[in-house]
Amino acid sequence: MEKRKWQAECINLALDKYTSGNKHFLALATPGAGKTFMASALGNEIIKRELADIIICFSPSSVVCEDFSETLESVIGERFDGLLGSKGRSLTYQSMKYLDEDFWMLFQKYRVFVIFDEIHHCSGSNIENANAWGEKIILNIRDNAEFTLAMTGTPWRSDTAPIVLSHYSSFTNKIRCDYVYGLSKAIRDGVCRKPQIIVIDNDNISLTDKGERKSFSSFKELLTQSVFPYQDIIQNEQLLLHTIRQANDRLDKLRITNPTAGGLIVASSVEHTTQIEKLMAEHFNEAVTVITYREDEPTKLIHHYRQSSSKWVVSVGMISEGTNIPRLQVTCHLTRIKTEMNFRQLQGRNLRITDAPNQDAFLYMPAEPKLVEYAFRVAQDIPFEADVVKFEKMSTHFKAKQKDDDTNEGHIDKVPEDKVKGSSNKNINIEEERLELGEFEERVYPQITPTNEKNPLTNTYESMMNIFGRFKQETLELGLSTLE
Template structure:
C-alpha cells in the first residue's frame, strides 16, 4: 500500500457510509467540479474537509478557499478544519493579504461579490480547491453569483455543497451541471444523500412537528372585527392575518405555544441533559419580545442572536458549548446557526418558502446519539403543514419553468433583512385582537396523528411528554397508540354526555338527543361541536393519510357554509354527519 493510499484509508476510516461513498466517487473521477447534495445535519463539512486534506496531502492543490453564506460560518468552518490539521484564516478581509502561515481562507459570498478580482487573484495565485458551501446562494444574475463565477472560474478544483439545491428563480447556479428533462433544465448532483436515507441510517434525528391552531381575531381600519381559525382553508388575506395575529407577542397564542415547547424541552432533557431549544422569529423586535416571554416561563436567561449585532457568533458558540435552555434568532440567521444540541424548535416566523423551511428545520436534525428525536412547534398553516409533510422530498433546481410558485427569497436581501429593526407593515389598518392556541395535530414521517385539544390540557401533555429517546419506528408506534387512546377517550366522553342528556330529559326525550340543543347557548355548544368535528377529521386523516386541512376543505365544499370558526351549531352538526357517512 502506498503512503498516499494509506493516508486516504486513515482519513476515511471514521467517515459515515455516505461520506465514504461520496469520497470514493470523487477520488475516482478527480473532477474539476463536484456537487454533493446532503440533507442538513448529515456531515457535509466533514466530507468536504476530508477531500481538502487528501488533495493537500497529495499536492493536487496548495491552497483551500471556503465560501460560506454568513460570517459565523467562517469561524465554524475554520474550527472544523483545524481538527483535520488544516489552518484556515477566518479573519481574511477584502483589504488583507493571504497569510502564508495558513492553508487557506474562509470568505462569505458577500465578500466575493464586492471584490471578485481580489478573490480571483487568491484562487489563481496557487493551485486552489474552492469549497462552495450552500451553493444555492450563488445564482447567476445576482451580484454574488456574478462574483463567484468570475473569481473561481480558473480555480484548480471546485467542490460545491448544499442541502437544498433549488432556488425560486431561473438563474443558473455557477459551476452546476444542468440536464434537459422534458424541456426544463434540471440541476444534476454528483452525489445525493436525502433526509429519508439519513433517517433510515440513523444519521439524523426523526422530527415530530406539533401544529398549533386556534381562533384568531383582528380588526381592520374601519373597525370591523374578523375571526378565523388558523389552519382552515382561507383566502390569502385571511390566512396572512390569522397567522400574523397568532405570532403577535402581545397575544395569547405565542405564550401558550412557547410554554408547550418549554415543557417538551424539559421532557427531552430527562434523557438528553444538554438539549436546547431555538425560536426562529421574524424580526428583531419580536425576537426580543419572545425572549422575555421565555424568560418568564423558564426562569432562566435566554440567548438572543441578531446577526447584524457585534458578538453574534460568540453568542452562538457560547450557547452551543453550554447547557442553557433557550436561544431566539431572527429568521435570516437560521442557516448560520449550527448547534448540535438543539432538539426543540418553535417556527415563529411568517417565512414560508421551501428553501427557508428546509434550512430552518435542518438546525434540529443533527443526531449525536442513537434514539435522539427533535420536536418543532409551528402554526397550523396549510403551506407549512405541506412542507412538514413532505420534508423528505428531494428538490432540484429547475430552469425554464417560470410559472412555478415562488419558492425562495432574494439572496441579496439577506444582509438588508438582518438589519431591519421591524418587519415591514404590509397590512396597514390591521389590529390584532388575540388568538387562542390549540394543539391541532402532530406530523411525523408525512402522516398526521392526534386531534385538536386546547393548550394546557391533559391531552396536550400526553404528547408533550413523549419519551426523549425513540427511533423512527418507535416514534411512529407510540404516536399511533396515543392517537388511538385519545380517540377512544373522546368516544367515551361523547357516549357519557349523550347518556347524561337523555337521563336529564326524562323517558319521553328524543333518542337522538336533538332536544338538548334547544336549551344550550352557543357559547356552550359550539366548542363541543368543533371538538367533535376535529376528532372526526383526525380519525379520517389517520385512516387515509390526507392532511387535516384537505379534509376540512372537502367537508366545507360539500356541506357549504363559512370556515369552522364562524359556523352555526347546525352547520357544524351537518359537517359531523357528513363525516360520519363518508
C-alpha cells in the same frame, strides 16, 4: 474523526471525477449530515495527493465560515488564516465584492481547490443571468480553479434562477447532482434524527372587523379568506404562550435524559425576540439567549451557546443554514419567512445526531398553508417513518375582535388598551381589530393526506438575512433589489 460511510463514498467519487478530467463536483446532502467534515476530509486528500496547492472556502455566514476554518485546520493540520505559510482561507460570500485583483491572481499562480457551502445562494449560468456572487464565480473561479466542490442541503432557489456551476436535466429541468445523500438514507444510517413536526391550528375562529363578524374553521381559512396578516398571528401573545409552553414542556422532558438539550425559537424581527424573551421570563421563569445583529459579537454568543448547557436561544436569522449546534432538539418556527428552503434549513438545525441517549427532534409551527405543505413534503421524503406530522388544535374560541365592540359575546373579556400596548398586538390597528385566543388543549390528530395539487414554490426569495456585525446589519445580496 472517522468518516461516515456516505462521506467516504462522496470523497471517493469526487476524487474519481477530478482525476478523470472533471473540474466541478456538486454534492447534495441533507442538512445536518456532516458536509463540513466531508469537504475538509476531501480537501485533505487533495492536498496529500498533491492535486492542489491551497484551499479556499466560501460560505453564507460568519459562523459557518469560522466553523469551516476550524474544521479544515483540525483535519488537515495546517493553518487556514490566509496569512503567509497557511494552506488557504475560509471566507463569506459577502466578502467576494471586496476581494481585489491580487486575490484573484492566486488562481493564476497556484492550483486552487475551492469549496462552496450552500451554493444555492449563487445563481447564474452566464454573466447575463447571474447574481452578484454568481458573477464573481463565473468570472474568476469557474475556469481558473483546479477543482471545485459545491455543496447544498436544499438544491433549488425560490426565484427559479439556475444555480451557478450546476447542470440541469433537459427533460425534467431538475438539477443534476454528482452525489446525493437524502434525509431518508441519513435517518436509516443513524446520521440524522427523525423530524417530528407539530402543527398548531384552530377550528373555531371568528373575526370581527368594523362590526362585521366572520367565522373560520382553520388558520388557512383565516389567512386566505380575510386580510388578517400572518405576522399578527405569530406575534399574538396567546399563540406564543401556547407554542412556547408546549415546546418548553417537551424540552424539559428531553433534558431529563439529555441535560444539555437545547431549544431554538426563530422569531420574525428584533422586536419579536424582545417580546418572546419577556414572555419566557414572566410566564415560564426562563432566561434565554437572544442573538440578533444588534448584539455585541453575536458570533461569540453562538459559540458560547453551543458549548453551554443553557436551554433556549432566540434569534431572527443568525442561527440558520449551516450553523452547527448539535444539542438543539426543539425548534419553534415563528418567522414570517415562508419559503421551503428556509423551512428545510430551520428543520435541519435539530437533526444532527449526538451521543445523547434520546435523539428525538421536534419542530413547532402554526398551521400556515405553505408551511403545512412543506411539512407534508418532508413526510413524503421519509415514507417509512410514521407520525412525522401531527396536528394540535385549540379547544376554545379563537377571536379577532373589534376594540369598541360592545356585544362582548363569548367568555373572553376585552383586553384593556394599556395591556395591549407593548404586547404582540402593538402592530395591529386597535381601532380596526384585535386578536384574542383562548386556552389550548393538547390533542394529537391523525396525519392528514396532503392534496395532490402541485403548488409552486413561493416566488419570493429571502433577499435579506441577518449576518454578523457589531454595529450594523449586513445583508446577503442574492441578485435581487436591496432591501433597506
